[in-house]
Amino acid sequence: xxxxxxxxxxxxxxxxxxxxxxxxAGLSTMADGDTSADVIAGVFRxxxxxxxxxxxxxxxxxxxxxxxFENLLDEVRAGRIExxxxxxxxxxxxxxxxxxxxxxxxxFVAVPDDAAMLATLEALLxxxxxxxxxxxxxxxxxxxxxxxxxxxxxxxxxPVVVDIEDLDQEPDAFVDLGDGDAQESAADAxxxxxxxxxxxxxxxxxxxxxxxxxxxxMGGEVVGVETAPLPPLRELDPEAAYFTWFxxxxxxxxxxxxxxxxxFVAPDSGIDxxxxxxxxxxxxxxxxxPEPAPEPALEADEKSAASDAAPSTPPVENxxxxxxxxxxxxxxPAEAKAIEPPQNIRVDVSKLDMLLxxxxxxxxxxxxxxxxLDSADQQRVELPxxxxxxxxxxxxxxxxxxxxxxxxxxxxxxxxRELCSATNKDVVLEVSGEAxxxxxxxxxxxxxxxxxxxxNAVDHGxxxxxxxxxxxKPAQGNLKLSAEQRGARIFLRVADDGRGxxxxxxxxxxxxxxxxxxxxxxxxxxxxxLICAPGFSTAETxxxxxxxxxxxxxxxxxxxxxxxxxxxxxxxxxxxxFTMILPLTLAILDGMVVRLCGQRYVLPLxxxxxxxxxxxxxxxxxxxxxxxxxMRGTYVPVKRLSELFQLxxxxxxxxDSVVIIVETDxxxxxxxxxxxEDRREVVIxxxxxxxxxxxxxxxxxxxxxxxxxxxxxxEALVASANSPSKFVLKGxxx
Amino acid sequence: xxxxxxxxxxxxxxxxxxxxxxxxxxxxxxxADDGEHGLSRMCxxxxxxLITDINMPKMDGFELIEAVRGMPExxxxxxxxxxxxxxxxxxxxxxxxxxxxxxxKPFDPDKLGAAIRKVCx
Numbered sequence: 001x002x003x004x005x006x007x008x009x010x011x012x013x014x015x016x017x018x019x020x021x022x023x024x025a026g027l028s029t030m031a032d033g034d035t036s037a038d039v040i041a042g043v044f045r046x047x048x049x050x051x052x053x054x055x056x057x058x059x060x061x062x063x064x065x066x067x068x069f070e071n072l073l074d075e076v077r078a079g080r081i082e083x084x085x086x087x088x089x090x091x092x093x094x095x096x097x098x099x100x101x102x103x104x105x106x107x108f109v110a111v112p113d114d115a116a117m118l119a120t121l122e123a124l125l126x127x128x129x130x131x132x133x134x135x136x137x138x139x140x141x142x143x144x145x146x147x148x149x150x151x152x153x154x155x156x157x158x159p160v161v162v163d164i165e166d167l168d169q170e171p172d173a174f175v176d177l178g179d180g181d182a183q184e185s186a187a188d189a190x191x192x193x194x195x196x197x198x199x200x201x202x203x204x205x206x207x208x209x210x211x212x213x214x215x216x217x218m219g220g221e222v223v224g225v226e227t228a229p230l231p232p233l234r235e236l237d238p239e240a241a242y243f244t245w246f247x248x249x250x251x252x253x254x255x256x257x258x259x260x261x262x263x264f265v266a267p268d269s270g271i272d273x274x275x276x277x278x279x280x281x282x283x284x285x286x287x288x289x290p291e292p293a294p295e296p297a298l299e300a301d302e303k304s305a306a307s308d309a310a311p312s313t314p315p316v317e318n319x320x321x322x323x324x325x326x327x328x329x330x331x332x333p334a335e336a337k338a339i340e341p342p343q344n345i346r347v348d349v350s351k352l353d354m355l356l357x358x359x360x361x362x363x364x365x366x367x368x369x370x371x372x373l374d375s376a377d378q379q380r381v382e383l384p385x386x387x388x389x390x391x392x393x394x395x396x397x398x399x400x401x402x403x404x405x406x407x408x409x410x411x412x413x414x415x416x417r418e419l420c421s422a423t424n425k426d427v428v429l430e431v432s433g434e435a436x437x438x439x440x441x442x443x444x445x446x447x448x449x450x451x452x453x454x455x456n457a458v459d460h461g462x463x464x465x466x467x468x469x470x471x472x473k474p475a476q477g478n479l480k481l482s483a484e485q486r487g488a489r490i491f492l493r494v495a496d497d498g499r500g501x502x503x504x505x506x507x508x509x510x511x512x513x514x515x516x517x518x519x520x521x522x523x524x525x526x527x528x529x530l531i532c533a534p535g536f537s538t539a540e541t542x543x544x545x546x547x548x549x550x551x552x553x554x555x556x557x558x559x560x561x562x563x564x565x566x567x568x569x570x571x572x573x574x575x576x577x578f579t580m581i582l583p584l585t586l587a588i589l590d591g592m593v594v595r596l597c598g599q600r601y602v603l604p605l606x607x608x609x610x611x612x613x614x615x616x617x618x619x620x621x622x623x624x625x626x627x628x629x630x631m632r633g634t635y636v637p638v639k640r641l642s643e644l645f646q647l648x649x650x651x652x653x654x655x656d657s658v659v660i661i662v663e664t665d666x667x668x669x670x671x672x673x674x675x676x677e678d679r680r681e682v683v684i685x686x687x688x689x690x691x692x693x694x695x696x697x698x699x700x701x702x703x704x705x706x707x708x709x710x711x712x713x714x715e716a717l718v719a720s721a722n723s724p725s726k727f728v729l730k731g732x733x734x
Numbered sequence: 735x736x737x738x739x740x741x742x743x744x745x746x747x748x749x750x751x752x753x754x755x756x757x758x759x760x761x762x763x764x765x766a767d768d769g770e771h772g773l774s775r776m777c778x779x780x781x782x783x784l785i786t787d788i789n790m791p792k793m794d795g796f797e798l799i800e801a802v803r804g805m806p807e808x809x810x811x812x813x814x815x816x817x818x819x820x821x822x823x824x825x826x827x828x829x830x831x832x833x834x835x836x837x838x839k840p841f842d843p844d845k846l847g848a849a850i851r852k853v854c855x
Binding site for chain 1: 744745746747748750751754787789790791803809810811812813814817818819829832833834835836839840841845848849851852853
């Protein structure tokens with residue numbers, strides 16, 4: 001069972017996370033002003049489910065916190081508490097604590113200190129609608145304690161406590177059992193119970209005889225029945241209850257057990273439970289029945305059979321659970337499989353990693369075969385078919401590892417709330433493209449750079465409300481977080497509408513720190529990039545938020561370690577945009593193999609638009625040794641890779657070379673190489689395990705003949721070609 | 735004869751938990767994941783007992799109970815509510831809709847079994 005429970009609990013935590021996402025989205029919607037019933041009900045349901053499961057799996061801290069939170073939501077749902085902006089804000093903060101509790105329940109973090117938040121929620125509940133909710137809140141600890149014990153609850157059932165003295169004065173409430181029985185009952189000082197089911201007791205599927213059966217199961221005995229109210233047959237309502245039952249139960253049974261037997265009895269039934277007295281019958285009691293007469297109701301055969309059997313033989317269901325389970329257990333699970341539609345299986349990530357490595361090897365072996373076999377042999381061994389299968393396996397393995405980037409984004413709203421409250425700023429978050437799928441390895445590694453960029457944006461970028469108003473900007477700052485896939489790259493943007501990069505200050509600081517020579521003239525873009533230089537921090541005073549001794553240089557190297565890069569664009573007074581450009585996967589790439597000065601290089605095919613063998617005159621020089629190629633009337637700048645790499649100039653005509661038109665952020669660019677060799681999948685082998693990240697190179701790969709080729713990072717190549725370094729970047733890896 | 739119970743709950747973990755613990759006690763458990771689904775399963779299965787949650791999408795527990803109780807063949811079928819809510823107001827509403835009893839989540843498997851035996855002969 002414990003394994004089962006673990007599995008079920010794992011599903012519960014998945015549900016928790018789904019619920020948290022729903023709750024957060026709903027609460028954000030509410031905070032934005034949409035407090036429609038549907039939105040509130042959605043949030044309520046999410047928190048409610050978390051509470052339910054928390055109780056079932058024994059996470060008490062989570063349960064009691066979600067309980068109070070749920071109470072508040074219930075009041076909001078019922079319209080007794082107004083969902084004001086302030087209330088919504090507090091509920092979002094409560095949501096954060098709830099997330100911590102969910103994390104804690106999974107053992108990821110320590111149980112959060114929720115005292116302050118609880119006090120806030122209680123206060124909201126108390127001020128909400130005068131007495132009622134306050135009373136609710138006050139009652140709740142008791143109620144949740146009761147819930148925690150897993151005790152069955154009842155329908156407002158109030159046991160009537162009767163004093164023994166009263167009984168002496170009012171003996172007519174009980175059946176006289178005759179001397180012998182009375183002595184016996186008095187001797188073991190058991191319980192005397194009077195049960196007068198309401199006339200409508202059998203409505204709603206209740207059956208008074210089942211209560212009697214339950215009492216008998218505890219060792220009780222029916223000692224009398226008052227049948228006087230039974231009407232003449234003609235007036236008999238077959239669905240009504242007429243009798244009053246008297247039962248004695250041994251003293252060994254506790255009162256609460258007896259009360260539990262009456263859990264589902266309609267509230268208007270008469271129930272007296274009295275301790276230690278021999279029941280005495282009213283003088284008027286005409287008959288004494290040792291066994292309960294069959295209910296007058298025309299119940300189903302089965303029911304009356306059961307009730308007939310009840311007094312003497314144990315009811316069928318009283319077989320010990322184990323025996324009963326033996327009788328009929330395995331059938332239901334088998335049926336269940338047919339019903340429950342999506343089947344998931346949890347797999348250790350390391351197994352997927354291993355699979356991916358193997359697929360990588362398979363891809364390389366494929367290339368080797370393709371290289372070593374001539375094309376007739378390739379056909380004969382059906383190599384193309386093998387390649388297609390390999391490709392399919394690879395796609396499928398990659399898709400197993402692909403996850404929506406939402407996971408990396410999910411922490412951002414909370415982080416932003418905390419940042420806003422720490423900096424006393426008001427920032428609204430816009431998120432787009434969160435469904436973009438990225439390899440798991442990438443998602444895991446972008447969290448930290450993302451966090452840093454967002455901290456940066458709020459701490460340094462976005463101004464305080466007063467400053468914004470003074471600048472005639474909207475009072476509320478705006479932070480846009482977006483993801484999009486372009487070919488084999490993923491673009492992650494963090495854009496703020498803050499003050500932008502203060503270039504004068506950045507430059508001054510860079511000179512002061514000796515990062516840049518004091519007489520250097522830098523373009524705006526170069527100055528912006530200085531904030532990624534090691535040891536650079538523009539904050540005047542180290543704030544608790546971004547001044548952690550970690551600067552953008554670390555972010556940059558983290559991103560570069562992923563085979564990505566960072567671009568910064570900033571407009572003074574309007575804001576700053578950081579763009580992380582990352583590979584979708586860190587493993588395999590569709591590439592074009594080109595040859596240049598005897599060496600082979602791989603270009604990511606996703607960047608390639610077309611290839612051209614220049615006609616005479618198609619290449620035209622423009623100013624400053626730049627060149628363009630005339631592509632059907634439009635001019636595309638051309639870079640000679642040999643020049644970028646400072647390779648010896650090739651002794652060949654332009655017409656013998658090939659220009660590969662690639663798509664970049666800066667528009668289309670032509671790259672001139674000697675020849676194109678092949679188009680193939682390559683397995684990316686990272687360089688940074690052995691080398692510093694090198695701008696312009698995305699890694700290396702092993703080709704089919706066993707030789708090594710460098711993989712080009714086109715964007716970085718073109719960017720560095722456009723802005724040849726005019727200044728020293730001390731300590732830069734590249 | 736094995737009692738057949740339909741449990742209706744929108745949480746998969748709760749359904750599985752109910753199923754696991756009640757199957758052990760010898761009940762045959764069928765599940766549905768919201769009120770609408772529950773109502774159609776009710777008609778397919780004619781179970782001996784219905785256990786339903788209250789807060790569910792599409793059709794909530796109250797509506798489900800009313801709908802089930804409104805069908806002549808289910809007039810006598812016991813219906814237990816299993817909910818995290820415990821307000822008297824909600825319980826009264828459930829009772830007037832036709833519920834037989836109310837059990838507060840989280841449930842203790844043995845007590846739930848006992849409660850079931852109390853309404854389901």
